[in-house]
Amino acid sequence: MKPTPLGPVEQVALGDPSLTSGVPGTGPITLEQIEGWLADEKNFRQIDPILPLGLSQGAGQITGLDANPLTRAKIELGRQLYFDPRLSADNTISCASCHDPSMGYSAHTPTGVGIRGQAGGRNSPVSFNRILSGAQFWDGRADSLEAQAVGPIANPIEMGFTHEGVVKRLGGMPVYRRQFEAVFGELTIDRVGQAIAAFERVLVTAPAPFDFGEQLRPFAAMDPEDIAEDDELAAKFAAAKKAAEDHPMSEAANRGRDLFFGKANCTACHVGANLADEKYHNLGIGMQKENPDLGRFVVTKDPKDTGAFKTPTVRNVALTAPYMHDGSVATLEEVVEWYDRGGHPNPHLSDKMKPLNLTPQDKADLVEFMKACTGPTPTVEVSRLPADA
Ligand code: HEC
Numbered sequence: 001m002k003p004t005p006l007g008p009v010e011q012v013a014l015g016d017p018s019l020t021s022g023v024p025g026t027g028p029i030t031l032e033q034i035e036g037w038l039a040d041e042k043n044f045r046q047i048d049p050i051l052p053l054g055l056s057q058g059a060g061q062i063t064g065l066d067a068n069p070l071t072r073a074k075i076e077l078g079r080q081l082y083f084d085p086r087l088s089a090d091n092t093i094s095c096a097s098c099h100d101p102s103m104g105y106s107a108h109t110p111t112g113v114g115i116r117g118q119a120g121g122r123n124s125p126v127s128f129n130r131i132l133s134g135a136q137f138w139d140g141r142a143d144s145l146e147a148q149a150v151g152p153i154a155n156p157i158e159m160g161f162t163h164e165g166v167v168k169r170l171g172g173m174p175v176y177r178r179q180f181e182a183v184f185g186e187l188t189i190d191r192v193g194q195a196i197a198a199f200e201r202v203l204v205t206a207p208a209p210f211d212f213g214e215q216l217r218p219f220a221a222m223d224p225e226d227i228a229e230d231d232e233l234a235a236k237f238a239a240a241k242k243a244a245e246d247h248p249m250s251e252a253a254n255r256g257r258d259l260f261f262g263k264a265n266c267t268a269c270h271v272g273a274n275l276a277d278e279k280y281h282n283l284g285i286g287m288q289k290e291n292p293d294l295g296r297f298v299v300t301k302d303p304k305d306t307g308a309f310k311t312p313t314v315r316n317v318a319l320t321a322p323y324m325h326d327g328s329v330a331t332l333e334e335v336v337e338w339y340d341r342g343g344h345p346n347p348h349l350s351d352k353m354k355p356l357n358l359t360p361q362d363k364a365d366l367v368e369f370m371k372a373c374t375g376p377t378p379t380v381e382v383s384r385l386p387a388d389a
């Protein structure tokens, strides 16, 4: 059923706005416009994604592309679905309601607020840099982005719909029907998940001041004469130096970086290209409650996973308050206080959690460092959706 991609594989740098700028035109997408878009062969070429500086160290972590290759047509279909409230029972809630580009692909409420104003039990995590991540959700219960993407549609307090209902509704809209036909040869709930996952995989963070600083770091350890003697190296050094000067790390952020990687031990868990180890840890968040959220334990039934949650990224974290799986921590300053105390004591607390004895200056520096981990996300068309009929 699945059409094979046409022509050669196209290498595209993720973040390229042409991937997410939508079908050309304005207003609701018409059948005529979509026919024109689908007639263009290059929209069906398989895309080999190139990660931006910073994330590129994590190329080995990329998952899911073999089973669900990227094409422009599929990414665009996923974009429409992601922003379309018609995927909810009463046409009010889209994925973007809780993972909003203007809120760092998260939401500024302690927990997700879905259909009819219902609040869920957990904080909305970010939906970017998912290309580097396997298991999804705070407890890792979905083993792929594809599996995750169809969950919220049928979740009674999120989008409150059914998988049959959404497939039927999409099939009733000719612009969607044509795209599923052309991209997948069929319209099923699994195809809905694949299209949304393809769109999410191209949402990545562009380099932050932190990344430009790291890029320059190896040169500091080299002999300036050696650099000067090698034309290629000298050119690389000049470019890295200029980039770092154009996106400066403050003194405080640099001190914070050394704490993050050193005395404060944050990289025991916030490690790798996305500053997240993809593992589960108990920091004691919510463990003082009478019936705490048991997190990863519910998935594995392994007592050591009690109250453990997946390490979230620190990239763009300055944009996504409040924090933690229950949204209980309001600011980055309070997050740092939590770690300085060594978390909340409980029988399952991670052995990596210890009081840190940070000075007020250290704490402020750590916050500055996290702010310097903020990089732009791609420009995304948010309002152009298929016409009703
Ligand atoms: C009502 C708010 C809400 C809506 C609507 C919603 N989400 Fe979420 N999303 C959440 C919450 C809350 C979690 C964490 C739940 C958990 O871990 O149990 C989450 C988790 C995720 C994750 C996992 C991220 C990670 O780091 O593990 C992804 C990806 C995601 N959502 C994408 C989507 C997509 C795609 C849609 C639309 C089909 C969507 N969400 C709709 C609130 C929402």
Ligand code: HEC
Residues within 6 Å of the ligand: 260, 264, 265, 266, 267, 268, 269, 270, 280, 281, 282, 283, 284, 285, 308, 309, 310, 311, 312, 313, 314, 317, 320, 322, 323, 324, 325, 326, 332, 335, 336, 339, 350, 352, 353, 366
């Ligand atoms: C033992 C592993 C571990 C260590 C060490 C650690 N973190 Fe975390 N971090 C996590 C986990 C797991 C969460 C989510 C916990 C939860 O919600 O229950 C988290 C959450 C966060 C959040 C909130 C992110 C969000 O989106 O809600 C920030 C900010 C953060 N950590 C920064 C830091 C800093 C700064 C340090 C060092 C002082 C640090 N972390 C040390 C594992 C760790």
